Structures are given as C-alpha cells and as structure tokens.
Amino acid sequence: MGFIDQDTIDLGSGSKILILSLNNPESRNSMTREMGLEFKKIIDGLLEMSEKQKPRAVILTGKNGIFSAGGNFELLKSFSTKDFETNKKSMFEFYNLFLSVRKLDIPVICAANGHAIGAGFSLTLACDIRIFANEGKYQFNFVKLGIHPGMGSSYIVKELFGAHLANRLLFLAESLSGEDAFRMGLCNDSVPQKEVLGRATEFAIALSESAPLALSELKKNTYDRDKLEAALKKEAESQARNFISADFKETIKAIEQKRKPHFKGI
Template sequence: MSKYEFIEVEKDTNSDGQIISVFLNNPGSRNSMTWKMGEEFAEAIRSISKEKKLPRAVIISGKNDVFCAGGDLNLLRSFSEKTFSQNKKGMRKFYSFFLSVRNLPVPVLAAVNGHAIGAGLSIAFACDLRVFANEGKYSFNFVRLGIHPGMGSSFLAPELLGKSLGGRLLFSGETFTGIDAKNWGLAWQSHPKAEVYAKTKELAVYMAEAAPLALQELKQNLYSWKDLDRALKKEAESQARNFISADFKETLASVVEKRPPVFIGK
C-alpha cells in the first residue's frame, strides 16, 4: 500500500483492513524528522481519514529498530539560517505535519519500539495510547539543545503527566525508560523492544472489537484542539527566536566538534 519514501503504510490483511500501520522510515538517520517525511506523514494520515471504510484502529511505529530520533540535524541547521518570521511560519507548518495524527477519527496507538527523542517523542504523546520498549530511551531534550520545547510537547507532556512530572521532563530534558513510562501511567504497556509492535497490534485488534461509531465520537470529544493550538503558537514563536540565537549556533558547533555545548544565554 505504501507509496512514500520515508513513510510505510501497511494494512493488516488478517483483519480485513481494520488495522492500518504507519511506519516512520528514514534509515539514514534513525528515523529523524525531515520536511519531506512530514509531508508524507500528513498525506498518509489524510489518505487514511478518507478511506471509504475507516479502519477500526491505526498504529504509529518506526522501522530500523528505533521509533524516532527527533528533528533531522540538517533541517535544524536550516532554521538557524532563516529569519524569525520565516521560522515562526515554518515551525507551525512542520508541527502540523506530524500532529495531524490527532485528526484521525479512530483510536491511534503508538508502538514506541525504540528510542524516541524530542519532537519524535511528541508524536507518541499525540497518540491516544502508547506501548513502550522497556529498554528504550526517551527524552524531551529541547532545552539541552538551546531551544524551547516544540511539536506540542509543552502542552502534551503536562496533559498526560500533569504539570509536576510533565514540567520536570521538559525542564530537565532527562532520559526515562519504557518501564518508567508504564509506572507513570504514560504507557498502556511496556515490553522488550522486539515485542512492542506485536503487542501493540494485539491491543489494536482488541480495540477493533468495540463499536466503531462510539469510538469515533469519543475521539472527537476527548481532545481540545483550541488549547493545543494556543500552545503551538507560543512554541513556534519561542523556537523561532531560539533557532537564530547564539546558543543554538553553539549547539550546532558542539555537534560537529563532538563536545558538550557551552550556553551563554544569548
């Protein structure tokens, strides 16, 4: 079914199309998020939403033994070369590509089958339910890169975990595991990495047994796009400033020179 370069879409033939899986697939950079991947992801989500017979559930996962390493370094570098206005507009567009997953009218499960960092982790938070890999490493590392959290994370983390724990993950950029995610109630389940996708599909099949119209109504009523939109506007403005700061240029230099960044607050 897939027709994309960085996205794979698969229908589960054993469930008569009731389960559709969307995989991030950028093998050259641990499924990092590029502009092209974003466009393809949004198109895949639109196509699923327009199916004559909607699936009962959708799974979002990653190929290449990882979920998503976050924003592609070359894409981030390009933001540092643009103006505040260009970045502000560009960030809102980039967010919309991946957060389109919230537009799906059916339950969406994230099979977080490996590491998920920054904006990549936000995709999992934007899904309805999550299954994490026990040994996976997860982090909202934005502030450690010299930028404000983005991709809706400043809204999604407190929405799911509360302001105390959600704020802690955003302020610290600390790394947590799939077992942590399960203990916090963030993950429905956690399993060894090799089992995550299969276990998620089992849950999707279980959910597919419920009344589809009731699930679709629930999906429509469960979330507030208005609140998320306000957060995205603030994130875009903050990241637009941060990307042209001296601190973010220091981040880029530190990656090339393979050393910790030294921030000066400018």
Template structure:
C-alpha cells in the same frame, strides 16, 4: 495485492495493512535509515498527506499503529533541518515551525484509535509524536527524553501542552525542564504507557491491542475521540511554541548547538 492504504509510495514512510474479521488495522512506520528515523520536512509532508488520505476514506481503518523501522522509533529533528532553521529569519521560522508541527500532529485528528508502538529510542519531537497518539506501548529498554532545552530551544511539537496534559504539570513540567531520560518501565509506572515490553515485542503487543480495540463500536470510538481532545487548546500552545523556537533558532546559543553536534561535544551556552 496492496490495500488502498498501501497503493501510494513514500520515501520516508512504510505502510502495512492487516485485515481482521472486524476491519483493517493500518500500520505506519517511520523509515529514515540514514539518521535513525529523524524527522525531515519531506517526512512531515508525507506523514500529513497519508493522514489526510486516511481521513478521506469512506471506510476507515479500525485502528492505526505508528511505529518505526531500523530498530528505533525516532531520533527527533533531522540535523540538516535544524541547521536550516538557524539560517532563516524569525518570521520564516515562526511560520515554518507551526507548519512542521502540524504535519506530524495531524495524527491527533484521526477519528480512530491510534497506538504508538514505540519500538526503540524516541527523543524530542519523536517523543512528542508518541504523546500525540491515544495509547502507547514503549520498549522497556528504550530511552526517552524531551531534550529541547539541552539543545538551546523551547520545547516544540506540542510537548509543552501534551506532557502536562498526560502527566500533570508537576511531572510533565519536570521532564520538559530537566530534559531527563526515562525508560519504558518508568513510562508504565507513570501511567504514560499502557505496557512496557522488550523492543522486539513492542509491535506484536500493539497489534494485540489493536485487534482488541477493533472489536469496539467504530461510531462510539469516533465520537469519543472528538470529545476527548481540544484541538483549539493544542493549537494555541503550538503558536506559542513556534514563536519561542523561532527566537531560539536565531540565537548564538542555537548556533553553538549545531556546532557542538558537528564536533560531537557538549554545547556551552552563554544565554544570547
């Protein structure tokens, strides 16, 4: 019999529940096999709907795990979605980007611990989602990058706030400015990841951590999560990101990004 969390069917998400002696551990898997779990508008709506339904439950899960199917965590924004932004106006993009960020970063509003079981590559907005979780287990061989500037757009999905928040302005800013790629071992060295293990062991390690966390007082953890984060500060950053990305999406540089992806070559930006 499906649990109350698994009763609703989603197109781009899979949900699994594990009952322990201390309560439920809920796992959410991104599942977009045609494009390496890239983020679509529909996936975002489903993700926000699920988070909202979890928050409404009288009996909350003790821990939530966010992971990916298809041997990858998330390849970032879906190409068709990105192309659609290049065809909209500045005001439409500003509104839509702010809403899109909110779909996935709603995970930060869950009153229970959230573990990112990053079982493979996580790029751009996909990596930002892992930063929005409370704890992270990364695949040692996974590749991780904030590649926004290499696509001709300002960093989004809260990354301009989350990266400096977790790593400090120097290192966080470096990753955003350079778009450099790092692996799970480096993430652990930086203190970003609680652990770095082989990709086939990531979910198992995250479940082990979840079981341990489920033994803590849920009331204490809920209070702690409320006090740890300032949604007001993140929201302010999201507004600035949405405005900056909205300008970038209507630029010639971003049109060049889309064309270069289609033609499988490096973009040649001209700054206009």
C-alpha cells in the same frame, strides 16, 4: 523513496488494522519536512475514507530498530541561518504536519519500538495508546539543544499528565527507559523491543471489537484541538526566537564537534 511504510492486518469481514512505519534509515527515522508531508497525506486520505473503508485502528511504529531520533540535524542547522518570521512560519507548519494524527477519528496506537527523542517522543504522546520498548530511550531534549520544546509537547504533556510531571520531563530533560516511562504512567505498557509491535497489535484488536462510531465520538471529546493549536503557535514563536540566539549557534557547533554545548543565555 518514501519515508512512511504501510502494511495492513486483515481482521476478516472487511475489517483491518493499518500499520504505519517511520522509515528514514539514513538518519535514524529523524523527522523531516518530506516525511511530514507524506505522513499528513496519509492521514488526510484516512479522513476522506468512508466508515466502511477506514481501518478499525492505526498502529504507528518505526523501522530500523528505533522509533524516531527526533528533529533532523540538517533541518535544525538550517534554522540558524534564517530570520525570525521565516522560522516561526516554518515551525508551525512543520509540527502541524505530524500532529495531523490528532485529527484522526480512528484510535491510534504508538508502538515505540526503540528510542523516541524530542519531537519523536512528542509524537508518541499525540497517539491514544502507547507501548514502549524496555530498552528504548525516551527524552524531551529540547532545552539541552538550546530551544523551547516543540511538536506540541509544552501542551500535550501537561494535558495528559499534569503540570508537575510535565515540568519534570520538559525542564530537566531526563532520559527514561521504557520501564521508567511505564512506572511514571507515560505509556500503557513496556515490553522487550521484539514484542512491542505484537503488544500494540493486541491493543488494536481489542479496539476493533468496539463500535467505531462510539470510538470516533470519544476521540472528538477527549482532546482540545483549539488549545493545542494555540500552543503550537506559541512554540513556533519561542523556537524561532531561540534559533537566532548565540546559544543555538553554540548547539550546532557542539554537535558538529561532538562535545557538550556551553550556553551563555544570549
């Protein structure tokens, strides 16, 4: 079974929009290495296409009434049993699988049709345009789990919104509705859940009316990939250090016992 569903919208004259849907129903579209490998394979395939073959835009969304619950619990739990160097390497490779979306020279619209937590929230911000569901929950919950923010969030949030808002989102780990996120400027629109994909499609069609080569050059000049790569290395090192801490082991126990963790700073 695959973890990424693919659909297309035919625009006529050989043009199309590609829809990629995260689909891991057993764990609320949580992000696993297997899903990441499949995701990167699709992105690599798009990068290898000729200009005529490429879709005019990509929509990234989720199945099962949710975008993504973020990091898979069993994957997180496994890090607590591994050493620092192994975890540092694993996290850097893992986040790069999903952040391959930043390498695309095609506009990417995130139709976050439900909750996007932690790494899932980070993935929405790695896209160019974002539509959130009013009813959705959007949160960077990393520090509440005893780990440094990951999936490039420590850089991407600041890159997009500045240090003031980045500190609020990452340090306080606030849970926001889609309407909250829209008021704060974190997404381009927030609509009822059932309308998210339709609204994203409207944006995709609008983008398809612009020159592909011009949009491709614009994407190259909009984001600083070198700085993101450097941030990922720092995140991987910080998370690897956190994974071997007593606080992270407390996080795992608290989740399994369905209670709040009691951190001691060790």
